[in-house]
Amino acid sequence: MEDLTIEITEEMAGVRIDKAVSSIDEDWSRSQIANWVKDGAVKVNGETVKPNYKVRLDDVIIVSPPLLEELDVVPEDLDLEITYEDADVLVVNKPRGMVVHPAPGHANGTLVNGLMFHCNDLSGINGVARPGIVHRIDKDTSGLLMVAKNDMAHTSLVDQLVKKTVTRKYVALVHGHIPHDKGTIEAPIGRDSKDRQKMAVIDKGKHAVTHFRVLERFGNFTLVECRLETGRTHQIRVHMKYIGFPLVGDPKYGPKKTMDIGGQALHAEVIGFDHPRTGEYLEFSAEPPAEFAELLESLREKD
Structure with missing residues (x-):
């Protein structure tokens, strides 16, 4: 590194x-x-x-982060929730709080450690630390990820991401009352010039598009579905903050006074793609985790 x-x-x-x-x-x-x-x-x-x-x-x-040694990436029985699996791909429902791949400080307990225990036939395109990983979601974001079990599948899924044909829908709870029922945020995202530890909407950033629609309103909070057209780092978190509705619980982009729920209220609910071998369109969904559902129910009771 x-x-x-x-x-x-x-x-x-x-x-x-x-x-x-x-x-x-x-x-x-x-x-x-x-x-x-x-x-x-x-x-x-x-x-x-x-x-x-x-x-x-x-x-x-x-x-100067120390390099992750190959021997550090060991299989672990993490009882992963596998939504779908065949000889080429699998779809996994990542729990909140789990890092996707090993990195300095997180050599164990990652999704990759669990995948290596579950199956030993993962694509090797991304190297030893990220076998099978085609895309990622943040540690404190839960939800669905597609994983490649061989290099053919990996190449196909990456190509679909580049061509923007993969369906990726998230549910997010944001601060504020969004008055309109739907909208599109098209704003370039890059490293924040004032704070390089964050991403931000900047003129020289990479093209980024997020479509959203309101699912439910709770006074000063709104539940939205966000559909990614592009997949920039922290895209939903940055875009929703940009239009004035930051995610609840977000320690990086949310307001100082937000709910302490251990991270952003964001869940990757739907993933859809063309099967790399058959070409058949597959789509999968996963309900938000229990703590997300309980948070929404508590807001409904107060509303």
Whole structure:
């Protein structure tokens, strides 16, 4: 993994070094980063610092994440919820809180660890740390992912993603009362120039399109279905914030005063694609997890 450079902005000044670095990648834990700091893998202005160091405006931080060794990626019986499977593809319902693939700080307990236990025939295009992984969803987003079991399937599914023929629908609970029943957000997404740990709508960003429709309203909250036309990093979270309706519970893009539900209220509910071998269109759906449903029910009772 290449070194990462972070320049501290006014918004970041004063936080601990481990917190500043952890917000770069949701797959990195603060405890792991603290160990990197101790081992000299994180330097500030070219110098090593202590884990309790508080970053200052204009500090330049260089992060050199240690490489994930092949032997670290081991099969684990994680009792995955497999929605569909054949010789070429499988669809899995990822639980909230699970990282998709191994990374420094998350070598175990990932979806890939569970997939390797479930079956040993996964595509190798993405290397040892990401076998079979065609696309990903954030750690605290639950829902459906398609997985390739061989290179032929992998190439086909990636091609469908590029051609925007894959159906990807999410349900999200957002802050605010959306007055219109549906809409389309077409706004380019790239690295936030003021805070490189976030994505944002910027002029030089990559083309990004999200279609949404309102499913239910609860006073100052709205339940929406979001259909991805493109698949940029944090796309739904960034786009909904951009139009003034950030996701409930989102620690990165939500308001400071939001529900503490352990992450954004976002679930990948529907995935649809053409089967790589037969060409038949397949579509699958999964209900939001129990805690999501309970949150909605509590809002209905208050409304």
